[in-house]
Amino acid sequence: MSYRDVRGQDVLAAIARFDEVGRDAFLERYGYDKARRFVVVHNGKQYDSKAIVGVAHEFLDGRALTPGEFSGGHATVGLHLRGLGFVVQERRDPQQLLLQPRGGARDGGPGNFKRTIEKGVRLADHADAFGEDLAELQALYRDGTAKLWGNTPPAPAKQNSLKAKAIRGRRVGDRVLFYAKRTFIAEAVILKLFHNPAAARSIWGADKTGETFEHMMALGDVRLIREDATDLVLRATRQETLRSVTLVPAGKFVTPTEQPKPTKPSPDGPFSVEQHMTELLTLHSPERSAKSESVALLWTIGQVGDKPRLHPLSTFRQGVSMVLTACGVEGADEVERPFYDLRRTSFWRIDPEETPSSAANAPEPRAGFTDEFHRLLMDVSFRTKAINALRSRHLDDIEDHESLLASVGLGDYLTVSGGPQRDADTPGERRRRPNQGSSVVRDPKVVKKVKALYDHTCQFCGTRLSTGFGYYSEAAHIRGLTVHTGPDDLENLLCLCANCHVQFDGYGLYVDEDYVVRRVRDRVEVGKLRVVPDHPIDAAHITYHRELCVIAPPTSP
Ligand SMILES: [Zn+2]
Structure with a gap:
């Protein structure tokens, strides 16, 4: 038996044991290291994914797997856990949650949010104002567009207010939940914290009291969401509504996107055209991978011929990374992720279905569209709309769509008339x-x-x-x-x-x-x-x- 035989109930049993003995004792007893990257999230807590799977094996056949017996990467343990319905994500330490108000219309909140979180700030437009922070921001945002937010300074007399504590306590890696009234509207991760009144003034001006939003955050993995915040806010703060930026420990709270997504209705459909379109429009993945996944999908659409077919990993890797590099999208070195990750959608399939083994004689995995999706794509109108969905939602910040589409053989789809x-x-x-x-x-x-x-x-x-x-x-x-x-x-x-x-x-x-x-x-x-x-x-x-x-x-x- 291997880690692939581990069932959901075994994982839950391992999680219970982890909770019972504590992380350090758990890892030591079974000889596992701390997870460097991937963790299982269960009830808002993070668990080292490889150790959990190895120990889960004990509940399956009485013997825990040792770390040397299997690989703990995303493509192996990660996908197996996801297949069982668990949430697997990259570890984020320390685990804090910053509840950040967007601000009302009177303070220009909606406009600022749209401008500097949804669209992003062009660093070049405020280069002088950023001063010493510019270089690091440029390194964080290779395309030159930064997602930024800031808070005005807390009043000197209120150093123990929620706001003052939140601003002091924030750390890089913390998760940020933006809220408006009682709804969470976006989540993000803090990439950089900096104090820069000049930049804040240049970007947002001042509020009605003349203060500016000088305690700044550079954010990554921004996702727009729409979730009722009442419950979380109540549990986090024992207040009916939140008025200020507030920092809470994340461990106790399941944030909206950690809740398991509804599973696919059945492995082979049938799915409606609308369902497919919704999936293409959302993709449900962190911002960065949505881009490389979209390019991967465009490449695969460009390969669609008379008959459905799957692409060997090596062909896929070569084709997609060439396009990614050509249009300056990051992720050319991680092309295997869309290859495997797209399996969560209803239109992607992998052969063999099993997570690939590392044996030397194992067949090369192949992936591509399901037969049903291929059939839909044979219709020019559906194909155009699918391409437009990817272009408009995930690739709209790429300047040169003419080259992008030409490089995947879809140059004729640039405009309705077909021309450049x-x-x-x-x-x-x-x-x-x-x-x-x-x-x-x-x-x-x-x-x-x-x-x-x-x-x-x-x-x-x-x-x-x-x-x-x-x-x-x-x-x-x-x-x-x-x-x-x-x-x-x-x-x-x-x-x-x-x-x-x-x-x-x-x-x-x-x-x-x-x-x-x-x-x-x-x-x-x-x-x-x-x-x-x-x-x-x-x-x-x-x-x-x-x-x-x-x-x-x-x-x-
Ligand atoms: Zn006109």
């Missing part, structure tokens, strides 16, 4: 594209016709661009001609200004059921689609275009 840029109107002006040449010939007569119908006035925003030699407009296909096989006729054309055309072609604008033009990002109305009587637009094309867009969920009233 919007198409110029006359065939002679079109940029040549390496992957499709000039196989799509556009009809100059319909282009002329649609522009004449509107006399070069944009159907979205009403703009009429004028040059020194007359008016300028662009004819935009609603359903792209290339991968989306739209027809080159008047029913599929709009007369747009250059700005609206770029956004419509780049999945930034869509037309809703009532022909209102809206932004994909937040559904904000930007205009109404104007249609003249002689212009027979095919509503099916409008719908087709809309369904490719990853439209933001409606905001609650």
Whole structure:
């Protein structure tokens, strides 16, 4: 028997013994070292994962495994524990939880949160103000965008307030839970603590009393969440509501993301298209790995051919790390993680199912999409939307999507029209594209016709661009001609200004059921689609275009 035979009940028994004798005695008795990286989290407490599995074996067949008998890495013990439904994560010491208010609208809380936590602060914009802290921040955030938060100094007379204690007691590695009213809205880990009034003033200005948020934190692994905070706050502080930043020991509390996720309904589905899309949009992984996982998924989508197939680890590693390196995403050296970790989703499978053995003659593991997901991806519209989901949610800070998509063989999916840029109107002006040449010939007569119908006035925003030699407009296909096989006729054309055309072609604008033009990002109305009587637009094309867009969920009233 091996560690892979260990059952959930054995793990629970080992955890009980750990609690009974204490960590040091437990590790010493069985000869295990402290876990360097991975721990099992159970009821908010951390347990050394390898030791737990080794000792759990004793409850299975009467003999604990010695540390030398098996490897304790993420790909072995970690995946086995996860498979049993346990939460496995990287160790974080010391274990403290910082409950951090976002602040109300009066203090600019929502705006600041969006700007410096959700989006992040470009270090270059405040380089002088950061002073000596700049170099370390640049090392922490290779892409130059930092997630920062700060607190104003506690009043000198209140050195024993919750706030003063929290600011003094915070440590690098502590977990931060942001809350607004009684809801947790984000969690993160402290990467760096620093006191820098100049930087705080440069980023956030001052509050209404003239103080600035000078006790600063640089944060990593930021995840947006939405969890009722009442229970945790009550238990942590015995207060109904929290008013200030508060530090509590984490050991006693299960934070929202440690609660076990609902398990998949069944190993092989069937899953709805919406379920798959939700999984792609969330990915449920720390921020850093969401990026490398998304690139890995794009690479795999680029490999989709007529038949479903799995990719050997070596091929996967080579392909994905090349793309990661090319677009400057960290994690090129950890490509094995998405290979194994994506198994938690409903659309990824690994062969062999068993955690790989290290034996020399073991077959190389292979991974890829399930047959069902492959079938869905064969549909161009679903494929486009899947690609857009990954691009818009996890890869939106990568500047050059043209290179990114080209490097995974998905260059045609950059825009609705397929091109690297919007198409110029006359065939002679079109940029040549390496992957499709000039196989799509556009009809100059319909282009002329649609522009004449509107006399070069944009159907979205009403703009009429004028040059020194007359008016300028662009004819935009609603359903792209290339991968989306739209027809080159008047029913599929709009007369747009250059700005609206770029956004419509780049999945930034869509037309809703009532022909209102809206932004994909937040559904904000930007205009109404104007249609003249002689212009027979095919509503099916409008719908087709809309369904490719990853439209933001409606905001609650
Ligand atoms: Zn316009």
